Amino acid sequence: MDTIYIEKEVISLPRTQAILGKYPNARHVPITRYTDIFNAPAQNFRVQKNNPALILAKKHGNLVLPTPPDYHIGGHNNYYFSHMLNCIYDCRYCFLQGMYRSANYVVFINYDDFFKDIATITNNNTEPSWFFSGYDCDSLALEPMTHFIEQCLDTFDNMPKAWLEIRTKSTQIRNLTSRTPIDNCVVAYSLSPENIAKKEEHKTPSLTKRISALKSLQDQGWKIGLRFDPLLKAQNFEQLYSELFEQVFSAIDASLVHSVSLGPFRLPKPFFKKMIRLYPESALLSANMSMRDNMLSYDEKTETSMLHFCESQLKDHIQPEQYFPCVSVS
Amino acid sequence: MPAICLITALPSEARPLIEHFRLGALRHKHLRLYQGTLTWPCSNQASAKPTRTKQTNANQTSANQISKIQKSATSKEVTLYLLQCGVGKLNAAANTGAMLEFLPSVNAVINLGIAGSDRPLGQTLIAHCLQEKASSQQWYPHLPSPKHIDNTVSVKVQTVDTPAYNYTDDIAFDMEASGIVTAAAKVLDLAFIHSIKVVSDNHDSAIERITSKSIGTQLANCIPVLNNLMAALPFDTLPSLADAEELSRAIQSRIHFSITEQHGLSQLLLRHKALLGELPGETCLLKLATAKSIRQHLTGKLELASISY
Numbered sequence: 208m209d210t211i212y213i214e215k216e217v218i219s220l221p222r223t224q225a226i227l228g229k230y231p232n233a234r235h236v237p238i239t240r241y242t243d244i245f246n247a248p249a250q251n252f253r254v255q256k257n258n259p260a261l262i263l264a265k266k267h268g269n270l271v272l273p274t275p276p277d278y279h280i281g282g283h284n285n286y287y288f289s290h291m292l293n294c295i296y297d298c299r300y301c302f303l304q305g306m307y308r309s310a311n312y313v314v315f316i317n318y319d320d321f322f323k324d325i326a327t328i329t330n331n332n333t334e335p336s337w338f339f340s341g342y343d344c345d346s347l348a349l350e351p352m353t354h355f356i357e358q359c360l361d362t363f364d365n366m367p368k369a370w371l372e373i374r375t376k377s378t379q380i381r382n383l384t385s386r387t388p389i390d391n392c393v394v395a396y397s398l399s400p401e402n403i404a405k406k407e408e409h410k411t412p413s414l415t416k417r418i419s420a421l422k423s424l425q426d427q428g429w430k431i432g433l434r435f436d437p438l439l440k441a442q443n444f445e446q447l448y449s450e451l452f453e454q455v456f457s458a459i460d461a462s463l464v465h466s467v468s469l470g471p472f473r474l475p476k477p478f479f480k481k482m483i484r485l486y487p488e489s490a491l492l493s494a495n496m497s498m499r500d501n502m503l504s505y506d507e508k509t510e511t512s513m514l515h516f517c518e519s520q521l522k523d524h525i526q527p528e529q530y531f532p533c534v535s536v537s
Numbered sequence: 538m539p540a541i542c543l544i545t546a547l548p549s550e551a552r553p554l555i556e557h558f559r560l561g562a563l564r565h566k567h568l569r570l571y572q573g574t575l576t577w578p579c580s581n582q583a584s585a586k587p588t589r590t591k592q593t594n595a596n597q598t599s600a601n602q603i604s605k606i607q608k609s610a611t612s613k614e615v616t617l618y619l620l621q622c623g624v625g626k627l628n629a630a631a632n633t634g635a636m637l638e639f640l641p642s643v644n645a646v647i648n649l650g651i652a653g654s655d656r657p658l659g660q661t662l663i664a665h666c667l668q669e670k671a672s673s674q675q676w677y678p679h680l681p682s683p684k685h686i687d688n689t690v691s692v693k694v695q696t697v698d699t700p701a702y703n704y705t706d707d708i709a710f711d712m713e714a715s716g717i718v719t720a721a722a723k724v725l726d727l728a729f730i731h732s733i734k735v736v737s738d739n740h741d742s743a744i745e746r747i748t749s750k751s752i753g754t755q756l757a758n759c760i761p762v763l764n765n766l767m768a769a770l771p772f773d774t775l776p777s778l779a780d781a782e783e784l785s786r787a788i789q790s791r792i793h794f795s796i797t798e799q800h801g802l803s804q805l806l807l808r809h810k811a812l813l814g815e816l817p818g819e820t821c822l823l824k825l826a827t828a829k830s831i832r833q834h835l836t837g838k839l840e841l842a843s844i845s846y
Contacts, residue, residue, distance in 0.1 A: 209682040210665070233683075234665065236665045244677045249730075251726040441846050442844065442845040443845050443846065447846055487776050493807070493811035495840055
């Protein structure tokens with residue numbers, strides 16, 4: 208991290224100082240609000256992605272929000288939160304490229320305010336509440352720097368009515384494996400066929416490493432989830448995905464998997480237009496797409512056939528109650 | 538080829554740069570412009586350093602040293618312009634806007650000039666924030682790594698309408714930077730708009746003591762930082778559109794395209810290159826004779842294209 212922008216409001220907090228201490232050679236720039244720099248005009252996501260800066264800020268309001276209606280893994284009360292904006296990985300299909308002008312990482316330092324809101328929502332609901340982490344970022348990728356999930360788990364450990372999904376591609380699992388698993392937490396990995404991961408998921412751990420992390424977590428007693436999301440069209444789609452399922456289910460105990468979901472590749476049109484302008488050389492983004500329900504996606508026939516193929520393959524490995532056909536943006 | 542425009546306010550600020558980079562006058566009715574060409578070590582900033590290790594004083598930096606850089610095995614050419622915009626933010630904004638209209642190929646601007654700050658005279662600073670004092674509007678240039686620009690100290694550059702004397706060490710007062718960024722940010726992104734300042738006045742040395750000669754010496758001293766900043770500009774991260782644009786122009790010179798069709802053609806050519814690995818043949822497209830038939834031909838090919846991983 209070469210440049211760190213720090214909101215004056217959080218500059219003296221011990222958590223801020225601890226993060227700053229990890230980057231002794233970084234340039235420090237004091238700012239008033241993170242919005243002064245993050246997503247301001249005249250910024251280019253692709254250029255910033257090459258050398259992103261870190262922004263340490265305080266999140267005011269809207270810390271925990273309801274998920275879109277289809278976004279769930281069996282619960283009725285579903286919420287998401289992002290202690291961080293943007294991701295260290297560079298997946299060519301990621302909607303963050305279209306949502307933000309800026310590729311800098313924002314870390315919200317006021318973790319306790321997130322935990323307070325989570326507790327309030329949990330107490331206000333009679334049924335269990337689900338909280339999804341990793342919507343606007345990867346939950347674990349910067350964990351060695353933020354320690355957010357470590358502290359989040361302490362909170363959830365004391366709230367049996369609250370469930371946490373940690374969504375990630377990262378193998379930074381030391382803060383999980385070094386503690387006793389908690390029952391109300393699912394560590395869910397986004398998985399793609401190895402060749403797709405190599406070509407489209409830049410800077411991510413390889414499929415093999417992700418499966419290995421899944422196995423370690425499962426062996427230790429953590430509930431794990433599998434997210435085959437997004438499904439990407441390819442001439443050799445069936446071969447790629449059948450190999451993927453084989454690789455995954457030969458390494459882990461499928462009967463102990465908490466949940467499996469599939470996600471078709473869908474993007475809001477304005478996001479897609481920005482992304483293709485940023486990466487005109489991307490074959491993935493140049494493929495034929497069509498508009499449906501205000502989203503750009505593969506044509507309905509192709510998408511249905513991709514989903515059906517994967518569902519039929521998954522049936523060989525998991526029980527119907529483990530499967531959640533999650534339809535969400537990429 | 539990337540094009541960078543250096544912008545200074547005063548002739549005494551421009552002079553050392555014109556001499557150092559051997560720039561020649563570029564005729565324009567209203568603008569004071571200069572032009573030259575540089576060759577830079579390519580994309581690896583670290584490799585730029587050995588060629589400059591003996592460059593302890595920019596006054597000694599000669600054309601020989603530039604030619605050493607030019608002889609580097611891996612190199613990229615940069616067109617270098619210099620605009621002398623005059624004093625004050627309005628002059629700066631108006632002239633920068635006019636320059637960018639006149640030179641649309643410019644894809645980076647770097648403002649260089651003197652500034653007041655509570656720092657040692659002659660210290661080179663780079664702006665991490667550009668602020669117009671009157672409106673409090675501010676911009677944050679996306680800076681390269683400190684190690685690529687000799688760990689140059691970064692400060693807020695605050696543009697004032699009249700000289701300021703309340704010096705602090707985290708602010709440098711100037712009179713043009715906000716005008717330049719106001720105009721430049723309309724067409725360039727903030728990774729390509731920078732401001733380098735040299736301390737010309739502070740608590741110990743009043744603004745009245747600034748002379749033409751001292752400005753020349755101070756600006757010459759910031760040339761090593763300027764060289765490193767120019768080499769670190771992230772031109773390589775931008776998508777390469779030149780060949781598709783060239784083909785598009787070649788087709789449009791022979792066949793009429795409406796504005797909408799021109800956009801459509803550009804998108805189809807880029808998709809063709811992304812999906813099929815190359816641009817379509819110009820001769821083949823020109824045989825089709827109309828914009829509509831070219832669109833249909835390319836769309837048909839792209840519908841059949843598929844990706845294999």
